[in-house]
Amino acid sequence: MLLLAFDTSSPAITVALHDGDRLLAEHTMIDARRHGELLAPGIARVLEHAGNAATDLTDIAVGVGPGPFTGLRVGLMTARALADALPVQLHGVCSLDVVAAAIVSGEPYLVATDARRREVYWATYTSDGTRLDGPHVDKPADVAWRGPSYGAGAAMYNDIFDNVVNAELPNAATLASMVATGAAVLLPADPIYLRRPDAVEPPARKVVTPA
Secondary structure, eight states: OOEEEEEOSSSEEEEEEEOSSSEEEEEEEEOTTOHHHHHHHHHHHHHHHHTOOGGGOOEEEEEOOSOOHHHHHHHHHHHHHHHHHTTOEEEEEOHHHHHHHTOOOSSOEEEEEEEETTEEEEEEEOTTSOEEEEEEEEOGGGOOOOSOEESHHHHHTTTTSSSEEEOOOOOHHHHHHHHHTTOSOOBOSOOOOOSOOSOOOOOOOOOOOOO
16 A cells, blocks of 8 residues: 545644555645645645655545635546546545544534634544544534533634643544545545535526516
C-alpha cells in the first residue's frame, strides 16, 4: 500500500503519505484562503520527501467535511481527479472523525470545528471515539452539550462550551493512519456541506401578455 491522505475542510491544508505500516511524510499549512494554491505543492512535497511518484500510489483518502464550501471542494475535486487519472482506490472520511481519532478521553466528548457565520460543525463521540451524534451545524449556544469539548470550533466559543480541552484541526497523518489500519468509517468521496448554497435560483420572470 502507498496511501496519500489529505484534508482541506478547515484552515489546515494537510497532506500525508503512509505505506500501510508507518507514516512516510506529512506536510501542513494553515491558510483559510489558499487551499487551491497550497494543496498541490503539499502533495508534491510529501511524495518527493518519501522518494515516490504519484504513479506509485495505491489509495487516496480524503476528508469529506463538514467544512466551508470552497476549501472542501478543492480537496474533493483533487481527490477525485487523482483517483480517476491514476487510477487508485478512493476513500472518504468524516473530518470530525479525524479530529476525534487523535483524542484520548475517559468519557464521551464533543468535537467542533469553525463553520463561520458564528456557527460550528459538531459531533459527539463515545470515550473510544465512536461517533454518537452528528455531524450537525448550529449556533454554539444551540448545541446542548456539557462535557469535554475539542476542536477549533469549541475553542473559539469557550465561553459557551464547557471544559474546552484543545483546538485541534483535522490532520492528514491521523487520517492516513485511520484508513491504513482499517480504523476509519469509510464514506463515499462526496462533500458534507450541511448548508444549502447561498446562491438561489432567481424566480421565473412573469410574461405579461398584451390585452
